[in-house]
Structure formats: C-alpha cells, structure tokens
Amino acid sequence: MPYLLPTIESWSDWSATFNDVDLWRPVIDAICDSEGIRYRSIQIPRSNTNAVFILDSQLVVKIYSPFWSEFDMEATLIEVLGANRTIPVPEIVAAGRYHDRVSWNYLIMEYLDGLTLDAVRPDSARRDLLRIATEVGRMTRSLHETPINPLGGVDTGESWDDMVDRRRRETLPELAGSGIITPQVxxxxxxxxxxxVANSNRSPRVVVHGDLESDHILLGRKDREWKITSVIDFGDAKIGVRDYEWMPLWLGLFDRDIEAMRVFLEAYDRSLLTDEELPRRVMAWTLLHDFGSDAITELIEKTNTPTPVVTLGELRQILWPGLEELFDVCGEARFYLRSDLLPRDLPE
Incomplete structure (x- = not known):
C-alpha cells in the first residue's frame, strides 16, 4: 500500500508539514474511518506544534509529532482529570496509532468552544480580569493537588531531572550566544x-501543566462572569516542582501584569506572597523552563530592548517588572538578589 505521508525525519520537515490540511486529510480520513467517525469540514487551531485539526467544530484530532513524547502523558492526565472532575478538560473520544512509514499516536477529543484571555482582555473591565486571575489560581491549585501516582509510570521521553540538567546547560549559553546578556550577567x-536547582531537590513533586498561557485556558460567560470552560493541551505536562508553572503564566497569560499575578497567588497559595525566596525562584525557573529562552527572546524583541542587557537589575526590570510591588502589598518580603552570591564586579 502506498504511503500517505512524505518522509518526515527532522524538525524542519515537521514544521513544514504539520499544519498542511491537504497533506493530512487522507490520514484523518483513514483514522476517522477506523473509529467510525464521519465529518464534513476541517479547520486548524490558531496555535499548535502537533498536527491538530478541528472537525465540524465538534471533534479535535491530535496527531503527535514523532520528535517528542507527549501522547502518553496527555492521554493519561486528561483521563485522570476527567475522572476527578476538578478541572474542566475535553473528553477523549478515541485514542490509537496509525501506521504510515512510522507509527503516529493520535487522540480524538471533544471540541470545547471558548475565548482566550487575550481575546477578552481588550473589552473587559479590570475587575473581570482579576476575577479570571482568581479562577486560574484556584484551577492551578487543583491541578497541583492531583495525585501523581496514576502518572508515575507514564513515558514522558525525558525525566524531570534530565530536563532540568539539560536546561541548566542550555539556557545561559543560548541567551549569551544570541547577545541578549553579557558574560557577567x-x-x-x-x-x-x-x-x-539544589534547593528544588527538596521540593515536593506535583503535576504541572507546563504551558498555561492564553491559548490553553478557554473562557465563557456564566452568570455575567467569565469562567474557565476548559483547560487544554497537556502535551507539556510533567511531574515536577510547582515553580515551573509560573513562567507561562507571568510572561504569557498575565503579560507581566503584577496585580493579576498577585490575585492569582492569593487564590493559589497566599503564603507565597510572604515567601521572600519566590522572586529568585521565579527568575530561575523562567530560565530553566523548556520555553524560557524563546519567551525571553520574544519579549526582548517585542519591547525593542537594547541588547546586551548588562546588569541583573536591568534584566529584572525587563522580565519581572513590579515584583517588589507584589510583596509590598503584604508589607513583608522584598525582591532581592543576595549580594554575597553575586560576582564581585557585577553591578546590581
């Protein structure tokens, strides 16, 4: 039988093909035929890195990239969350593998409509935006309270410790090599x-989504208030430390809105607002996040910030402006960079 897909051997091959509806339609047809599904129209979502297609605004077919291991974690975690009913997630309709040159894992899920925070922000009152931040805080707390035992044997392709070690080696050379920071910084x-990283070894492990940015939290109006209708795309979920979650929320969902972040933390765990080490961890896990270097580079470009950044104080103001205010609200902790841990000649 002739193959339906071309040879896909590299990220370049994948990035050139995963959004091509005409290319994937025969594969979608074959998968749907095997699952007894009929459809008329196909759309692609606004943001994805897998081959994701919306059928008749009713179903989502997600065919996973062969270059990373996301399928097992996402499928298992959605089943766990769906059974717990603590977080709104799409129902899985079917799951399987389709063979065409290689085996392609796929999920078919119900399509849940909703708006993103980016979409509702321009026309929403400030109080509504802060209510959404509160909702997200409660939802994230529920996610992090999810028992990890059902996920213990799930194949993620890379262990948490290996991911942290890799990012520890990659992140600073990436930023220095692209001219964003000086060697001193x-x-x-x-x-x-x-x-x-050393201190994180003593932190409890929780389920982290890994990419709680605007596209992955869908909102709808209920009783004249915005409510979370669905959380989607658990492909980057991990069993790790909760501080890994903050970067996409801070730089993505809340777009460095310090008041929204404060309200989020109040709903999530108010003790963090008096945790004087939190700003250092926010800084570190921004860098250690799998998407951290890309997010920092994107922000530098968006804000037309001159590079290289030559002091930690300057970098702090670009990436984490207003964190002092976050703690001033409680009148206790302050953002600081301990001078005894800085290279002697580096200005703060």
Missing part, C-alpha cells in the same frame, strides 16, 4: 540557578 545568573 550570565555568571551571576549561573549562581542563582545553581542555588535554586
């Missing part, structure tokens, strides 16, 4: 990363 950040 890199040296100072290296000290912070070393300390935070």
């Amino acid at each position: 890199s040296d100072a950040l290296n000290v912070i990363l070393e300390e935070v």
